[in-house]
Amino acid sequence: MRIFSGIQPTGRKHLGNYIGAIRQYVEGQDRAGASRHESIYCIVDLHAITVPYEPVELRERLYDTLTILLAAGLDPQRSILFRQGDVPEHAELCWLLSSVTALGELNRMHQFRDKSVAQRELVSAGLLFYPVLQAADVLAYRAGEVPVGEDQREHLELMREIARRFNARFGGDEEILVVPEHRIPPVGARIMDLQDPTRKMSTTGGSVEGTVYVLDDAMTIEKKVKRAVTDSEDPPVIRRGPDKPGVTNLIDILAACTGREPEAVAADFTQARGYGDLKAAVAEAVVAELAPVRERYDELRGDAAALEAILAEGAERARGLARATLTDVRAAMGVGPAA
Ligand code: AQP
Numbered sequence: 001m002r003i004f005s006g007i008q009p010t011g012r013k014h015l016g017n018y019i020g021a022i023r024q025y026v027e028g029q030d031r032a033g034a035s036r037h038e039s040i041y042c043i044v045d046l047h048a049i050t051v052p053y054e055p056v057e058l059r060e061r062l063y064d065t066l067t068i069l070l071a072a073g074l075d076p077q078r079s080i081l082f083r084q085g086d087v088p089e090h091a092e093l094c095w096l097l098s099s100v101t102a103l104g105e106l107n108r109m110h111q112f113r114d115k116s117v118a119q120r121e122l123v124s125a126g127l128l129f130y131p132v133l134q135a136a137d138v139l140a141y142r143a144g145e146v147p148v149g150e151d152q153r154e155h156l157e158l159m160r161e162i163a164r165r166f167n168a169r170f171g172g173d174e175e176i177l178v179v180p181e182h183r184i185p186p187v188g189a190r191i192m193d194l195q196d197p198t199r200k201m202s203t204t205g206g207s208v209e210g211t212v213y214v215l216d217d218a219m220t221i222e223k224k225v226k227r228a229v230t231d232s233e234d235p236p237v238i239r240r241g242p243d244k245p246g247v248t249n250l251i252d253i254l255a256a257c258t259g260r261e262p263e264a265v266a267a268d269f270t271q272a273r274g275y276g277d278l279k280a281a282v283a284e285a286v287v288a289e290l291a292p293v294r295e296r297y298d299e300l301r302g303d304a305a306a307l308e309a310i311l312a313e314g315a316e317r318a319r320g321l322a323r324a325t326l327t328d329v330r331a332a333m334g335v336g337p338a339a
Contacts (some may be wrong), residue, residue, distance in 0.1 A: 003028040003035045004180075006044040006084065008203070015066050015286065016191035016201035016210040018293075019256045020149025021131055022214075027216060028074040028147055039079040040318065041069065041312075046091065050126035050179045051115065051204075051222040052093055063307050066156030068214055070310075071296035082314030084137065089322035093136035094129070100165040101132050101311065105158055111151070113130035118204070135159040139166075140322040142178040151200055156182040170332040173303055177329070188256030188294075194228040196243035217293050218287045225250075225283040230275045238269035238278055247275065248280050257285035 005025060007013075013022065015313050025041050032039040048058060062083060074081060079281040084090055106112065106128050116123040126133075135153050138146055139162070146156060170176065191201045195210030202211070212224055230236070230246040240248040240262055255262040269278050300306075330336050 001032075001035075001144040002141050003032055003037065003039040003145045003147065003183075004138050004141045005147045006042040006137050007065060007069070009043050009045050009048050009058060009062035009065045010203045011064035012203065013065065013214045014203065014212070015048070015202050015253070015290075016149060016193075017073050017203075017254070018072070018214050018290070019188035019191055020116070020151075020185060021147060022069065022072045023181060024147035025069065025079075028145070028183075029074060029079045031067045033078050040143065040321075041074060041079055041081050042084050042087075042113055042137060042318070043069075043082070043321075044084045044134075047130060048211075050124050050130055050288075051119065052121070061283055063304060064181075065109060065302065066307055066311065067297050067301045070291065071155055072214075072294045072306065076310045076314060080314050082318045083311045085142050086311065086315035087140075087319050087322055089140055089319065089326050090133065091138050093140050093322075093329065094133040096333060096335065097132055097136055097139070097162055097166065099333075100169055105161075106131060108239070110154055114205075124208070131158050132162070135162045137179045138180055139163055140325050141318075142325055143180050146180050147183040147185075147317045150184055153182060153184065156180070170329075172332075172333075176255070177215075177325075185256070187252055187262060190248040191253060191256075192245060194224055194246075194249070197229060197249045212290075213288060214290055216290070217294070218291065219288050221290065222283040223287065225279050228279060228282075236272070236274050238272055238275070239266055246279070250278055254282045254285050257282075257289045268328055292327060 005021060007021060008020040027037070029039040042240050045058060045062055066081065069081065077212055107155050109131055109152065112128055112130065115127055135158065138159055148156065163179045167175050181202050193199050193201045193210035194212070195207050199205065209224060209227060210219055228246060228250060231244055233244070238247060240251055250325070251266050255265045258265070272278060331339050
């Protein structure tokens with residue numbers, strides 16, 4: 001089985017990306033290695049160009065993102081790490097899959113709706129097509145498992161539908177494309193903004209104060225967590241519940257960082273007289289989780305040539321795998337000469 005996931009080259013990855021996705025990538029690498037499977041992770045520069053961006057910045061932020069992945073524990077000897085734009089098969093498969101994707105489905109995607117209203121000058125066609133390219137990313141590798149956060153569930157469902165539809169239309173008796181399963185973490189699948197715990201922690205939508213970045217130093221993390229919005233229940237009660245989004249988020253962050261069940265974490269605070277103790281514990285756990293990543297990041301980020309070498313080798317390996325799928329897809333669709 002293959003594990004595949006993609007991450008945007010936004011550089012400033014946040015705690016949501018880290019808990020919802022990056023930690024799962026490392027766990028997938030370990031699991032894949034133990035069972036002779038493959039783990040494949042892609043930094044999706046072609047997705048990043050669907051909203052306004054600076055070309056020079058894109059390359060630098062891509063290096064930042066790759067360095068965060070390496071610092072978090074991804075190992076190019078054990079996982080394939082590459083840049084999406086270096087493997088043209090993704091764009092080709094995207095186009096081929098567009099023939100089994102309905103316009104109405106793309107129009108209904110929440111991410112498209114949310115992001116298109118935020119564009120001032122131009123809503124790019126790429127933004128609409130984003131989920132088709134994402135489907136191509138995964139389906140090109142016939143991946144069986146896709147580690148993602150909760151916000152990507154809808155795109156994963158569409159991807160599965162595209163694969164099923166492709167197989168039904170062009171596969172005959174064969175399953176040309178693998179219908180992948182998502183892997184969403186049981187705790188921390190949707191880390192919320194510390195200042196507005198009713199919305200997800202996000203790169204583009206939230207405030208700097210409500211977003212903990214992977215590269216924030218200890219003092220900054222402590223300050224952000226201390227100022228996290230909770231509620232005014234009197235006396236304060238530390239429990240999870242839809243009526244307590246801020247406290248629920250803090251409990252979930254603490255649970256995710258300490259590898260414990262949220263209910264067990266909450267039970268530690270039954271005697272607490274306020275939310276201060278919980279916040280102190282959360283800050284300590286987040287600092288403990290992220291400090292080693294930041295230190296390693298500082299060691300690795302300066303060597304752009306080494307980062308490029310990792311990406312080049314990864315792209316070559318990825319291309320070999322993707323090409324095999326494209327050959328089958330083209331043949332099944334009647335595109336190009338007969339084999
Ligand atoms: N708040 C979150 N909690 C848990 N997981 C999350 N992810 C994103 N936000 C949260 C997961 O992180 C992975 C990589 O995401 P991405 O960098 O490719 O961008 P994204 O999904 O669009 O989320 P961002 O980073 O917050 O950006 P914007 O602001 O553009 O939405 C994905 O697996 C995602 O599920």
